[in-house]
């Protein structure tokens with residue numbers, strides 16, 4: 001085990017990591033049933049919430065051509081009428097003073113209003129010039145898990161089949177890439193086998209690296225309801241910071257950041273040592289591996305775990321051995337059903353893929369998988385990271401419908417569907433996110449189009465990447481201006497917002513759901529799909545992009561899904577229904593609750609039981625993955641861990657939430673959470689201005705002691721929504737990334753903290 005880092009401070013953490021039960025469940029429900037402050041609307045239009053990957057169904061009330069109210073869709077299985085505070089306040093994001101109404105182009109160093117024609121001609125001439133002079137790989141597209149599926153599908157087709165480059169990336173790389181690689185390496189295909197319905201069937205919840213109380217509030221309320229309905233339900237929360245999610249935990253385990261791998265290996269050790277495995281399941285459905293092709297025997301795997309006895313891991317993680325044993329027993333109890341949930345605390349790390357493999361291990365060793373309530377469930381962040389990027393082929397190494405760029409057969413299948421000559425699709429994966437923005441810095445990437453994401457605020461190590469965005473020919477499709485990205489652009493294209501356009505979102509439980517157009521966009525703003533189609537025409541790709549409507553795009557995308565593991569409902573069905581969890585092989589099929597399981601999954605035949613059919617031998621993999629620390633651990637010079645994340649009221653870079661008074665007032669200026677003991681030691685009081693300095697930059701925040709979250713000693717926490725230069729925390733962060741998934745390590749770096757004068 002790699003345990004170079006030991007600090008006495010963390011021994012203190014053990015004192016607070018003893019098992020504890022927090023009473024008062026349900027008292028902190030940040031969800032609302034039904035509308036707030038609602039007038040009767042002229043009509044109600046069905047859609048999906050604009051924000052998180054929970055994917056709550058909404059009904060937007062429209063009066064006089066404006067959205068005047070939003071309520072939860074009572075017929076959507078996700079939320080059954082509920083919404084959280086952000087969802088309910090959605091009408092207030094539509095017509096803010098910073099909505100971008102006209103295209104902008106940079107002239108003499110300044111962004112000035114231009115016509116659509118002028119702006120698009122400029123974009124097309126720059127792209128054409130660059131492709132001619134420097135080749136197709138000199139241009140790139142950086143999209144988002146917040147686009148509609150039709151938008152990303154069309155854009156990636158233009159880039160790959162038209163321009164001839166795989167430089168098609170998206171912000172899910174910063175978010176879900178490690179979860180994707182975890183699913184692919186363990187089960188042979190992306191996305192969870194379970195759905196949210198497992199919440200109501202589970203007895204034990206293992207939440208690690210997820211603050212769902214703030215990041216997935218409606219799902220969290222379903223967990224609370226489950227707990228309130230049955231005193232037998234137990235919740236384990238593992239997170240170095242005591243969050244609102246931890247408030248409902250029976251077992252709260254704070255531990256040294258990035259030591260999750262050791263914790264999970266220790267749980268596996270206990271499960272095997274105490275005979276809590278499901279040997280028949282292991283024999284029938286799994287195999288053991290070390291790397292992608294290095295097979296192991298079960299005995300070799302057991303030998304590997306000898307490094308992870310609870311006693312050894314107690315020192316490594318700061319969790320008492322007895323607690324590790326207790327939670328492992330609870331996890332594996334054959335009379336209980338166990339649902340694991342994880343999110344960015346797990347994924348945003350240099351060993352995010354391995355962490356994902358290890359949580360899958362626990363379910364495979366115990367056979368707690370593919371039955372109601374037993375499931376490893378990766379929580380998805382953005383509303384359509386799955387639907388619009390992981391499924392449509394919106395990352396530089398993947399193609400539509402769970403295909404891979406590097407796989408010739410997959411490329412040929414798409415060439416046939418798209419009617420282009422064999423060999424048209426480039427075989428080399430494009431730049432991953434940090435490579436793409438680095439290529440802008442080095443000058444290799446000449447033109448970059450950014451859509452529905454704000455990398456000028458959300459990338460790590462910003463002082464390195466921002467000059468690249470300034471230097472390259474940068475096109476930004478945005479709903480608001482200025483943002484920390486649009487201010488760097490050469491062309492800014494005004495985009496229609498959610499419900500000003502029709503399209504499809506796919507949430508974290510494989511649910512594809514349709515958003516109808518409810519109102520017209522303001523000014524000259526237009527749907528991104530219209531802009532993409534316009535671009536295709538001007539580039540000479542009309543044949544590739546014959547679409548006029550999202551429905552036409554969907555019809556072609558469905559052809560790409562045929563014969564794969566992810567067939568989806570037709571547009572007609574999507575328009576009429578309230579979301580369908582795929583696979584849905586045809587319009588008469590019901591939605592699928594559990595993948596890989598007989599009786600649920602249409603691709604598993606009678607008598608087959610559980611079948612991990614996306615792997616050649618139908619077996620899932622149990623991996624031996626060692627603990628490896630974060631790339632930058634604290635040392636004498638930079639003695640604190642910094643971690644970053646979110647808060648309930650704000651959405652990422654706060655372009656949408658920052659102008660909603662109710663949300664803004666909840667957190668007008670971001671602060672830094674500091675542990676009480678550390679603050680005392682450093683003479684810092686609540687509200688004092690504090691410098692946070694890393695090897696890359698310094699930011700200044702007011703100190704918050706015993707706030708909403710309580711970091712363990714040695715850890716400070718900042719949410720990244722504040723765009724003010726002094727508080728732009730992403731300047732401070734390191735840009736290390738996972739070698740497998742290429743996902744950046746947003747969750748861990750080393751800093752100094754000092755009282756600012």
Ligand SMILES: Nc1nc2c(c(=O)[nH]1)N[C@H]1C(S)=C(S)[C@@H](COP(=O)(O)OP(=O)(O)OC[C@H]3O[C@@H](n4cnc5c(=O)[nH]c(N)nc54)[C@H](O)[C@@H]3O)O[C@H]1N2
Nearest residue numbers: 209210211215241257258343344345381645646648651652
């Ligand atoms: N309100 C709101 N909700 C959102 C979003 C938003 O911006 N605002 N964004 C959405 C998106 S895109 C995403 S990806 C999700 C993110 O949802 P979450 O991942 O739940 O949220 P975060 O706050 O990023 O991080 C979760 C926790 O990871 C912990 N953590 C830090 N280091 C470690 C570690 O080493 N190990 C472990 N196990 N945990 C660690 C942090 O202490 C933090 O409490 O939220 C989605 N929902």
Ligand SMILES: Nc1nc2c(c(=O)[nH]1)N[C@H]1C(S)=C(S)[C@@H](COP(=O)(O)OP(=O)(O)OC[C@H]3O[C@@H](n4cnc5c(=O)[nH]c(N)nc54)[C@H](O)[C@@H]3O)O[C@H]1N2
Nearest residue numbers: 175452453454455458477478479495644652653655720746
């Ligand atoms: N420090 C730190 N940094 C992080 C993370 C972290 O945990 N810590 N998490 C990472 C993760 S998980 C994520 S997902 C990213 C998110 O980071 P970003 O994607 O950069 O953040 P958003 O604020 O969601 O940006 C979406 C942008 O799209 C615009 N927009 C909204 N609707 C539309 C539309 O319909 N069309 C167009 N064209 N534009 C639209 C919004 O105004 C906004 O500017 O941040 C990453 N960065």
Ligand code: SF4
Nearest residue numbers: 049051052056084087
């Ligand atoms: S939980 Fe997520 S999807 Fe549901 S209303 Fe809140 S932000 Fe929207």
Ligand SMILES: [Mo]
Nearest residue numbers: 174175381382
């Ligand atoms: Mo995310």
